[in-house]
Amino acid sequence: MVEEQDEKxxxxxxxDGRATNQQLAETVxxxxxxxxxxxxxLEESGVISGYAALVAREQAGFATSAILHVSLERHDVKFVDEFVASVLKRREVLECFATTxxxxxxxxxxxxDMDAYNRFLDDFMFRIPGIRHVRTNVILKEIKTGVALPF
Amino acid sequence: MVEEQDEKxxxxxxxDGRATNQQLAETVxxxxxxxxxxxxxLEESGVISGYAALVAREQAGFATSAILHVSLERHDVKFVDEFVASVLKRREVLECFATTxxxxxxxxxxxxDMDAYNRFLDDFMFRIPGIRHVRTNVILKEIKTGVALPF
DNA sequence: TCCATTTTGGTAAATTCTACCAAAAAGGCG
DNA sequence: CGCCTTTTTGGTAGAATTTACCAAAATGGA
Known part of the structure; x- marks a missing residue:
């Protein structure tokens, strides 16, 4: 479905999500x-789901970030759905993955800042029903934050 | 430095990283x-570090993804630097964070696919010197993969 | 080989970008 | 407050780009 030229x-x-069509045509x-x-x-089929400006986190005033490991008490659809819905609502949560x-x-x-993180936990995360455990791993350094799939 | 209008x-x-300047001007x-x-x-100061097309992972043929927890044997600059340099080279590694x-x-x-993941571990990860332990958490489901900071 | 379908390159009108201008706003100082 | 300098603003026009269309070329089935 996605052929070689499309991958290019x-x-x-x-x-470069703002490359002009002319530049693009030439390079490919x-x-x-x-x-x-x-x-x-590619846009209409949804392979390209959108375009985004990438903003430098620190420069934009977001000093604190963390990776959370969350386990649920029970795995009824009821709890799972509520957890997922809650997480989708909060914009501080940039990513969420269900994992093994x-x-x-x-x-x-x-x-x-840390204060905001504290509030995030107290006012939001700890109030979601059915959560067994939350472990916070503070991000000390971003080595790499990429969005490009490795074609 | 980044004021309210800039945040808008x-x-x-x-x-929408491809919004025309006219749309943008109107909405803000x-x-x-x-x-x-x-x-x-914002572009020149680096607050906007770039623009990117967001590509639907599955549709683009990337069926498998995982979160790895990696700990190093020793934390000499030598080993750390080599680990970081190695990770930066591999395009399969979309993100890497140093954490508590x-x-x-x-x-x-x-x-x-899983085969490619196996090769990634054998041919790359396990060959980086100074690694104590690697734990793989396969991603079962992407609940959310966002790039937008929560202004 | 022939026909139907898809994909291509080129073109022209509509839109958008970008660099300029003078005017307005903001800020500093006596 | 009044004056000056500096910064930011809105408008405009030429250059560049996007987008919709055309006929021609390529593809691929029967």
Whole structure:
């Protein structure tokens, strides 16, 4: 479904989401119209789900971030659904994955400072019903924060 | 340094990195020229570090992903630097964070299938010197993968 | 080989970007 | 407060880009 030329396009647009169609067409080696149509198709089929500006966390005033390991007390749909719905609502939670291993979920949370993180735990996380355990791993350093799939 | 109007702009560009300057100017309520200049300043100061197309992982053919907990044997600069340099090289590693807690590092790795993940471990991860322990948590479900800071 | 379908490259009008201008706003100082 | 300097603003016009269309080329089934 996604062929080689499409992967080239995706690779480039992951690196520069605002590349003009002309630049793009040249670097992937096709005409501007063919390239434009492919990009459009990738957007409409949902392979490209969107475009985003990447903002430097620290510079933008978000000094604190952490990875949370969360396990649920019980795994009824009721509790799971409520947990998922809660997590989707909170914008501090940038990522949430259901995983194998000791924890049921891995979350990455970004906030302005430790105080805000404390509030996040007290006012939000600890109030979600059915949570057995939450372990906080504070992020000391971001080695890498990428969004580009390794085509 | 980043003021309220800038945060509005950043918020919008995080949601739609390809919004035209005119749309943007209208939604944040300023003239196109003022808006354009602010965006430019945010780019040049590095607050906006770039733009990216967001690609749907599964649709693009990356079926498997995992979160790795990695601890190092020793924490000499020598080993740490080599680990960091190695990780930065591998495009399968989308994210890497140095954290508090049992593990020294949290990594998120994305590959096409389990086979590729196996190769990633054998050919790469297990060959990095100074690694004490690697625990794999396979991602069963992506609840949320966001890039937008919660302004 | 032939026909139907898809994909291509080129073009032109509509839109958008970008660099300028003078005017307005903000800030410092006696 | 009044004056000056500096910064930020809105408007505009030319350059660049996007987007929809065309006929031609390529693809692929029967």
């Amino acid at each position: 396009i995706l690779g480039e647009l992951q690196k 080696g096709m005409s501007t119209s063919a390239c434009w149509r492919r990009v459009r198709a 291993g000791d924890a049921d979920y891995h979350l990455r949370v970004v906030v302005r | 702009i950043l918020g919008e560009l995080q949601k 309520g300023m003239s196109t020229s003022a808006c354009w200049r602010r965006v430019r300043a 807690g049992d593990a020294d590092y949290h990594l998120r790795v994305v590959v096409r």
